[in-house]
Amino acid sequence: MVFVLAILLILLTCWSACVLLSNTGTTRHKSRHRELVAKIDSLLPQTQCGACTFQGCRPYANAIARGTADINQCPPGGQATVKLIAELLGRQSKPLDPAYGMQTQTEVALIDEAACIGCVKCIRACPVDAIIGSAKHMHTIIPKYCTGCKLCIAPCPVDCISMVAAGIDISHKKTNKLLSHTIK
Numbered sequence: 001m002v003f004v005l006a007i008l009l010i011l012l013t014c015w016s017a018c019v020l021l022s023n024t025g026t027t028r029h030k031s032r033h034r035e036l037v038a039k040i041d042s043l044l045p046q047t048q049c050g051a052c053t054f055q056g057c058r059p060y061a062n063a064i065a066r067g068t069a070d071i072n073q074c075p076p077g078g079q080a081t082v083k084l085i086a087e088l089l090g091r092q093s094k095p096l097d098p099a100y101g102m103q104t105q106t107e108v109a110l111i112d113e114a115a116c117i118g119c120v121k122c123i124r125a126c127p128v129d130a131i132i133g134s135a136k137h138m139h140t141i142i143p144k145y146c147t148g149c150k151l152c153i154a155p156c157p158v159d160c161i162s163m164v165a166a167g168i169d170i171s172h173k174k175t176n177k178l179l180s181h182t183i184k
């Protein structure tokens with residue numbers, strides 16, 4: 001009887017040790033995964049445009065880290081970002097996949113301030129805080145922060161946001177001092 005109890009005790013101890021080791025391994029794996037996601041995310045442009053087919057840069061970084069998305073799906077980041085991610089992962093770089101769009105930050109958004117009703121819907125839609133304004137007041141876009149993602153256009157109920165070529169002089173269209181200069 002004592003012998004059987006001793007065997008059971010040994011088996012229980014071994015099982016506990018295995019569970020402990022396995023949990024420690026899982027925690028380490030999760031922590032390494034989180035670190036990798038953060039590193040990949042830091043290389044992405046944070047435009048949050050969704051062109052990669054994910055809900056933003058971090059979910060895309062997570063998919064890359066899991067191996068469920070390729071490294072060449074971010075058009076705003078362009079070839080330079082593909083190269084950086086490849087270097088981080090110790091992989092071969094590859095061309096940006098045109099199926100997700102090409103790097104074309106040639107446009108920025110422009111609000112027709114006379115038509116703006118100050119509904120703040122565009123501010124909520126802008127992932128990079130490139131729009132300033134408050135409820136019931138005219139809104140305006142800071143061109144140097146605008147990534148050209150166009151996410152603010154659809155929510156505008158009065159269609160007063162349009163895309164203009166980055167670099168054009170819009171001073172004749174603007175009264176706002178912030179924007180009465182050449183877009184850069």
Ligand code: SF4
Binds near residue numbers: 049057058075076077
């Ligand atoms: S395409 Fe690039 S910038 Fe746009 S959400 Fe995906 S990772 Fe972010």
Ligand code: SF4
Binds near residue numbers: 109126128147149
């Ligand atoms: S296009 Fe609109 S939503 Fe996108 S960054 Fe520019 S202002 Fe923000």
Ligand code: SF4
Binds near residue numbers: 116122157
């Ligand atoms: S969504 Fe259109 S109307 Fe509303 S605040 Fe923005 S620009 Fe103005």
